[in-house]
Amino acid sequence: MTATLHFRSGKKRQFRFSWQQRDxxxxxxxxxxxxxxxxEVEETLKRIExxxxxxxxxxCNADGIPIRSSLDGVATAQYARLLRKLTVMAKSAVRxxxxxxxLTFLRLRSQKCExxxxxxxEFLVIVIQNLHQ
Amino acid sequence: MLTCSVTVSYGSSSRALNGxxxxxxxxxHSSRHTGSNVSRKGLSMAGDSRSxxxxxxxxxxxxxENGTDVTPQPISHPEPGAKHNRVYLDEFSGPSDILxxxxxxxxxxxxxxxxxxxxxCSSKISRSSLSTIESVNEERVDxxxxxxxxxxxxxxxxxxxxxxxxxxxxxNEVVNIxxxxxxxxxxxxxxxxxxxxxxxxxxxxxxxNNRYAELCKNRMGNDxxxxxxxxxxxxxxxxxxxxxxxxxxVDTACEATTWDMYDSFYGAEQDKTELTAEPEKSGYSxxxxxxxxxxxxxxxxxxxxxxxxxTLEETGMCSDDAADPRLILQSEKFQKVLLVMExxxxxxxxxxxxxxxxxxxxxxxxxxxxxxxxxEHREEDVERSLSPTLESLWVFSCELTKGxxxxxxxxxxxxPDLLAVGYGEFDxxxxxxxxxCCWSLKNPTWPERVYHCNTGxxxxxxxxxxxxxxxxxxxxxxxxxxxxxxxxxxxxVSSSKCSKKHYSSTWQVxxxxxxxxxxxxxxxxxxxxxxxxxxxxxxxxxxxLDLKDKKKKGEILRSLNAGFCFDFHPVDSSIYLAxxxxxxxxxxxxxxxxxxxxxxxxxxxxVTRIKWCPFNPNVFLSCSLDWTIKLWIQDQLTPLLCLxxxxxxxxxxxxxxxxxxxxxxxxxxxxxxxxxxxSTLDPVIVHMAxxxxxxxxxxxxxxxxxxLVGDNxxxxxxxxxxxxxxxxxxxxxxxxxIISSAVARL
Numbered sequence: 001m002t003a004t005l006h007f008r009s010g011k012k013r014q015f016r017f018s019w020q021q022r023d024x025x026x027x028x029x030x031x032x033x034x035x036x037x038x039x040e041v042e043e044t045l046k047r048i049e050x051x052x053x054x055x056x057x058x059x060c061n062a063d064g065i066p067i068r069s070s071l072d073g074v075a076t077a078q079y080a081r082l083l084r085k086l087t088v089m090a091k092s093a094v095r096x097x098x099x100x101x102x103l104t105f106l107r108l109r110s111q112k113c114e115x116x117x118x119x120x121x122e123f124l125v126i127v128i129q130n131l132h133q
Numbered sequence: 134m135l136t137c138s139v140t141v142s143y144g145s146s147s148r149a150l151n152g153x154x155x156x157x158x159x160x161x162h163s164s165r166h167t168g169s170n171v172s173r174k175g176l177s178m179a180g181d182s183r184s185x186x187x188x189x190x191x192x193x194x195x196x197x198e199n200g201t202d203v204t205p206q207p208i209s210h211p212e213p214g215a216k217h218n219r220v221y222l223d224e225f226s227g228p229s230d231i232l233x234x235x236x237x238x239x240x241x242x243x244x245x246x247x248x249x250x251x252x253x254c255s256s257k258i259s260r261s262s263l264s265t266i267e268s269v270n271e272e273r274v275d276x277x278x279x280x281x282x283x284x285x286x287x288x289x290x291x292x293x294x295x296x297x298x299x300x301x302x303x304x305n306e307v308v309n310i311x312x313x314x315x316x317x318x319x320x321x322x323x324x325x326x327x328x329x330x331x332x333x334x335x336x337x338x339x340x341x342n343n344r345y346a347e348l349c350k351n352r353m354g355n356d357x358x359x360x361x362x363x364x365x366x367x368x369x370x371x372x373x374x375x376x377x378x379x380x381x382x383v384d385t386a387c388e389a390t391t392w393d394m395y396d397s398f399y400g401a402e403q404d405k406t407e408l409t410a411e412p413e414k415s416g417y418s419x420x421x422x423x424x425x426x427x428x429x430x431x432x433x434x435x436x437x438x439x440x441x442x443x444t445l446e447e448t449g450m451c452s453d454d455a456a457d458p459r460l461i462l463q464s465e466k467f468q469k470v471l472l473v474m475e476x477x478x479x480x481x482x483x484x485x486x487x488x489x490x491x492x493x494x495x496x497x498x499x500x501x502x503x504x505x506x507x508x509e510h511r512e513e514d515v516e517r518s519l520s521p522t523l524e525s526l527w528v529f530s531c532e533l534t535k536g537x538x539x540x541x542x543x544x545x546x547x548x549p550d551l552l553a554v555g556y557g558e559f560d561x562x563x564x565x566x567x568x569x570c571c572w573s574l575k576n577p578t579w580p581e582r583v584y585h586c587n588t589g590x591x592x593x594x595x596x597x598x599x600x601x602x603x604x605x606x607x608x609x610x611x612x613x614x615x616x617x618x619x620x621x622x623x624x625x626v627s628s629s630k631c632s633k634k635h636y637s638s639t640w641q642v643x644x645x646x647x648x649x650x651x652x653x654x655x656x657x658x659x660x661x662x663x664x665x666x667x668x669x670x671x672x673x674x675x676x677x678l679d680l681k682d683k684k685k686k687g688e689i690l691r692s693l694n695a696g697f698c699f700d701f702h703p704v705d706s707s708i709y710l711a712x713x714x715x716x717x718x719x720x721x722x723x724x725x726x727x728x729x730x731x732x733x734x735x736x737x738x739x740v741t742r743i744k745w746c747p748f749n750p751n752v753f754l755s756c757s758l759d760w761t762i763k764l765w766i767q768d769q770l771t772p773l774l775c776l777x778x779x780x781x782x783x784x785x786x787x788x789x790x791x792x793x794x795x796x797x798x799x800x801x802x803x804x805x806x807x808x809x810x811x812s813t814l815d816p817v818i819v820h821m822a823x824x825x826x827x828x829x830x831x832x833x834x835x836x837x838x839x840x841l842v843g844d845n846x847x848x849x850x851x852x853x854x855x856x857x858x859x860x861x862x863x864x865x866x867x868x869x870x871i872i873s874s875a876v877a878r879l
Contacts, residue, residue: 038462038463038468040468041462041463041467041468041471044468044471044472044475045471047475047578047579048471048474048475048478051475051478051479051482051578052482053478053481053482054478059461059462059467061458061461067458067461067462068458068462092390092392095390095391095392095395096390096391096392097391099391099392099394099395099396100395104473105473105477107477114481116474116477116478118470118471118473118474119470120466120467120470122461122464122466123461123466123467123470125467125470125471125474127474127477127478129478129481131481
């Protein structure tokens, strides 16, 4: 017996057994979906990633866990971990001087590249850009 | 151990008791002990006494190596009335049970002493050391049989011999447990031997002390006293081990930072305000984040120690659980941060160009690798750069604008970094929808605002009084006003519904200050437009654009001439010049809508642009499709100068905002910069467009010497004018002299 499954993406698949159909449905339901963004934000992020010299971008949540990244897993984890520590210390320094102030942006320029970190309370945006071609 | 008497009533199952006894039997079996034999015997006897009730008695007999029966006899024979007591023996399966029985307050005195002793032992023993349990059992068995009558105490552990099934209801019953304090147990009492001097019997004690001291003194050599030795028994010492739970030590450190204290004080206040402001955002709200920050931030960061690495996790940013990643990515803050980030990246990329635009010294990037090739290039540049030329800095273009013709450009009156560019085709047959893009200097790759229009855009102007208002004129005659401060993509106001709107292309729109009242003192900014239907209209902004017809140009103009461009006098904004499609320039006044003040008709083709000179209020320039640019004085009907360089249509001219004698002009394929001081025959700079590209629009940058040129491929190129030497000052005098000499020649 065959069962036809219509997926939301529009494709149809034929299954021979009902347990196959059930499995397919469960797989779709249980797959962790990549969080959707507003389309403008998505476009902006794509534009940033496509700019000249940009190596990659990482978006982390408040705990330093990457939500979205254009680098591979190892590099993502490394950047997220190291820059989280740095931003926490930088934020502490800024707020120690004036508690009503807060850190919004951090730029780290090195010989080969520049790391830019945009900060908010709830997230962290890291962009790495290579200088000179 | 818990020192309290517990009254518990429940049904018991004897099976558990038997099992516990057997367990203990086995334990005793495993630990070989000199006294264990006796204790085992005692136990078994107890078991027997118990089993007289239930099972047949088993006689146990102990035989030594000779075979003689050395079965210890009980010291006291239990009476049948002491049945209850025997039951208690079953209870030594656990120390707590022992205790519960041992604390019978009505125990006889003889019982208490050994019991108390054993209590001490057992209270210090953990459950694992069973040897002492045995000794306890031993003792108790001994002492137990001393008693003949064991009065039943009022605190009893009722163990029913009748088996009662534990029913569901019994399990659900509420069991009352009463905890009471027992009497104080004194473990050690050492009264002090010092007496206060002020005490009542101090004198007597002092007397005694003195007597004793004398006695001791007299003892030496006295016959009354004789030394004699005695041997004392030294008790066998026994070491006892006590085990307790290991004490867990934790190191905690805290650093109170200034912001930590500030947050603790003011964080609570912020919570209240934020909670009232944003009641909807619950799971993600900053209020929750703030409140959770308090206790977490007490473990503040330690930078130096390794412990600090873990505590760092909890500080600074709020680590309250899961701001949903989706919420983060969709939040406005994220968008703003991305905007700033994009601009930073682009600033890195375009830094030298922007520095040149802003006339800042361009610093060589010290990290960049300098190769011999680049050195050569630089040398060549130095050589070439002697003649006035245009250097291209960057281009405003993106995918949206590819292939579109730029029809107009305008700077924002308040923010000189904002540029509005209108895209629309000149060809009437081409009905592609138009586009308006607001570009920022900080982002040449993507416009800040994009507005899609129904038809091609012909003209743009930013308002001076309300710098967020952008007026757009289109080829179908509609005029729309956009408010650029919001991200809203739709136009705020449109004239499409107005009855008196233009029914042909609006060629130019401009915001101009107009006298409103009769007194002529109050000036209001109104939107003026000129269109191909021959009307110049003045618009007022209510909810929708409303039109008050400013001037009907009479049948002559309406039937024959369509207006193409106009410009308002820089000083007296009620006077304006309008150019028509037949080459005539009319000088009109907004107060007089019936007649023209002047008519200048020297052009042979449609006048494409008229511009008053910003430095000299009497002078204006006009250009037309008849290949000429003419310089006029207000009063004279013939132009002073007629400039032609190539035989191409001139689309756009603009006076330079910096120098009075300089202006730029656009032919189809060339951009020219004229300096009247330098030459009236040839332009100073001629810049060729890329092949196939036609330039269409020109704009001078207001504060720097840069020129923006729009072409028909959708690109706005920013050029910097280099090596352009003009005399000092803004050349107004030079212009005057040129004009006066030209006048003299006529």
